[in-house]
Amino acid sequence: MELIQLTSDYEMKPFDCGDAALNGFLRDDAKLFLETRLAKTYLLCDGDEIAGYYCLLNDKLSKKDIANSDWRKIKKLFPHSKHFGSYPAVKLGRFAVSIHYRNQGLGKKMLSIIKRRLKQDVGDSQFRFLTVDAYLAAVPFYEKNGFKRLTPTQEQGDTQAMYFDINSVLEP
Numbered sequence: 696m697e698l699i700q701l702t703s704d705y706e707m708k709p710f711d712c713g714d715a716a717l718n719g720f721l722r723d724d725a726k727l728f729l730e731t732r733l734a735k736t737y738l739l740c741d742g743d744e745i746a747g748y749y750c751l752l753n754d755k756l757s758k759k760d761i762a763n764s765d766w767r768k769i770k771k772l773f774p775h776s777k778h779f780g781s782y783p784a785v786k787l788g789r790f791a792v793s794i795h796y797r798n799q800g801l802g803k804k805m806l807s808i809i810k811r812r813l814k815q816d817v818g819d820s821q822f823r824f825l826t827v828d829a830y831l832a833a834v835p836f837y838e839k840n841g842f843k844r845l846t847p848t849q850e851q852g853d854t855q856a857m858y859f860d861i862n863s864v865l866e867p
């Protein structure tokens with residue numbers, strides 16, 4: 696399989712992960728997100744087929760947005776002199792595996808690729824956490840892959856805020 700970054704001239708292939716919003720994003724919005732600098736999308740391709748995709752954008756974890764008990768755990772990851780009101784993060788904006796590839800470990804593999812690439816520091820900027828607003832049904836999947844739940848101070852609707860510490864990725 697090959698990981699490619701979506702470009703404006705990429706000829707989009709059909710993709711079905713069983714979720715209309717995530718299918719629609721890839722079909723109708725992903726290129727516009729790229730062109731308007733809102734998010735980059737990456738495709739995991741198996742020959743001509745898109746087996747999975749995800750998109751990434753900048754984010755931050757802020758003290759004001761999450762419960763004190765969660766913030767204490769996050770603060771503990773830093774020396775006292777670096778106890779700030781927020782910490783830089785990258786958000787996993789969308790994440791989906793095709794129904795044809797489901798439950799074969801591809802989601803786990805795709806998350807490992809993301810974590811490794813982020814740890815390798817390919818960009819020019821810096822961040823500590825990977826965040827996701829997870830579908831409630833997918834929370835166990837993220838927990839199995841090292842994400843922790845956050846309790847937001849404001850009601851979040853039908854998603855669960857979660858984070859992953861990039862520093863917990865072991866060097867290859």
Ligand SMILES: CC(C)(COP(=O)(O)OP(=O)(O)OC[C@H]1O[C@@H](n2cnc3c(N)ncnc32)[C@H](O)[C@@H]1OP(=O)(O)O)[C@@H](O)C(=O)NCCC(=O)NCCS
Pocket residue numbers: 712713714717789790791792793796797798799800801802803804827828829830832833834835836839
């Ligand atoms: C969630 C998703 C990405 C997982 O991809 P996948 O390739 O099937 O995942 P993997 O094969 O790596 O892992 C499967 C494991 O996660 C668990 N899992 C996956 N989806 C789950 C779900 N919706 N609810 C509960 N557990 C789930 C499986 O039980 C399995 O556990 P096991 O390893 O103990 O057997 C995929 O189901 C998907 O694309 N769903 C629709 C879109 C979606 O919900 N995206 C997340 C948006 S936040």
